[in-house]
Amino acid sequence: MECCYWASSLMQLPFSKPFATNKIYYCPPKTFWRVHKSKRFISSRPLRCQKMYVPGFGEASPEAKAAMNLQNFFNYVAVRIVLAQLESYNPEAHEELMEFVSSHSLNNADEFLKQMMRQSPGLKTLALRILEVRSAYTKRDFEWENLKKLSFKMVDNANTKLMRDYVLETSHVEDAK
Amino acid sequence: MECCYWASSLMQLPFSKPFATNKIYYCPPKTFWRVHKSKRFISSRPLRCQKMYVPGFGEASPEAKAAMNLQNFFNYVAVRIVLAQLESYNPEAHEELMEFVSSHSLNNADEFLKQMMRQSPGLKTLALRILEVRSAYTKRDFEWENLKKLSFKMVDNANTKLMRDYVLETSHVEDAK
Numbered sequence: 001m002e003c004c005y006w007a008s009s010l011m012q013l014p015f016s017k018p019f020a021t022n023k024i025y026y027c028p029p030k031t032f033w034r035v036h037k038s039k040r041f042i043s044s045r046p047l048r049c050q051k052m053y054v055p056g057f058g059e060a061s062p063e064a065k066a067a068m069n070l071q072n073f074f075n076y077v078a079v080r081i082v083l084a085q086l087e088s089y090n091p092e093a094h095e096e097l098m099e100f101v102s103s104h105s106l107n108n109a110d111e112f113l114k115q116m117m118r119q120s121p122g123l124k125t126l127a128l129r130i131l132e133v134r135s136a137y138t139k140r141d142f143e144w145e146n147l148k149k150l151s152f153k154m155v156d157n158a159n160t161k162l163m164r165d166y167v168l169e170t171s172h173v174e175d176a177k
Numbered sequence: 178m179e180c181c182y183w184a185s186s187l188m189q190l191p192f193s194k195p196f197a198t199n200k201i202y203y204c205p206p207k208t209f210w211r212v213h214k215s216k217r218f219i220s221s222r223p224l225r226c227q228k229m230y231v232p233g234f235g236e237a238s239p240e241a242k243a244a245m246n247l248q249n250f251f252n253y254v255a256v257r258i259v260l261a262q263l264e265s266y267n268p269e270a271h272e273e274l275m276e277f278v279s280s281h282s283l284n285n286a287d288e289f290l291k292q293m294m295r296q297s298p299g300l301k302t303l304a305l306r307i308l309e310v311r312s313a314y315t316k317r318d319f320e321w322e323n324l325k326k327l328s329f330k331m332v333d334n335a336n337t338k339l340m341r342d343y344v345l346e347t348s349h350v351e352d353a354k
Contacts, residue, residue: 050317051317051318052258052310052313052314052318053258053261053262054254054257054258054261054314054318055257055258055260055261056257061320061323062250062254062319063319063320063323063324063327064327065250066247066250066324067324067327067328067331068331069246069250070243070324070328071328071331071332071335073239073242073243073246074328074332077231077239080231080232080233081229081230081231081232083232084230084231084232084233085230109335110335110338110339113339114339114342114343117339117343118343124343127339128340131336131339131340133229134332134336135332135333135336136229137229137231138328138329138332139329139332140227140228141228141229141231142239142240143238143240144321144325146238146240147240147243147244147247147321148321150240150241150244151244151247151248151251151315152315152316154244154245154248155248155251155311155312155315155316156312158248158286158287159308159311159312161287162287162290162291162294162304162308163305163308165291166291166294166295166301169295
């Protein structure tokens, strides 16, 4: 079974295409100049449009791209969950699904399920179960807040490590473990 | 430039390995049997451990796996942001970065930056800029709540489409557009 399912759609990112804005950040004008009712003086406030310009995602936003690839990931997780459930109470179905999984790529979740639904009545039932499980996993079990926290932590750790390694390498200082 | 950077680590998922629990869901025993102070009767309450068993992620959780791959994605976004910024005010640096990007894979974000920092003084400065941008993008610009909402919507839409297509195909009913 191939597991590089997150790659498929990102492979198509048009890096060399002319850049196109994917978001419009609206700044309400009321925050710029404000007239106070009682004192009638004019105060200026700084604009709060501080988002960076992300080019090249065409019509989709980076969030949509990430969600699309997360969906393939959730499908993969759902297949694993169903396999684990079947293993204990339905070895035949487990074997059938295992066989299908080993001969079909999970890169494209929907294509995988489409083929599975048309393979045999047994696999169709399992495909419906996977649909159910991936929806439940996405909405209930996956820890979104944890994902965010881990991402923040990972980017800090990776940045620190990269800079530290570079400094150690270029200053010829022994790494005091 | 290769863009299938989310794939690298997921390629290593040990699908055929024996399953291993990656989470332990603790159910406090007090919710199972409760003795009321005043009336002294015993009531039973249902267990609330309803998370599904996700096997096969080894020591990492699915959230950590997703975060790891999101990090490569954020790195890719940061490279795009810096390229767009350079395009307008520093064409030489833009060209240098473009050249580096076209000859190095972005599949592994940290390896990409490590090599970039050691390539030339100009690229080292740009690599530091990318470190800064990817951290700022992850923490400030990326819309996490939107990612969650889009994922919920996508899984519903994809499930409905798959079932609808199957029913239309098997019942031989024309799709009344």
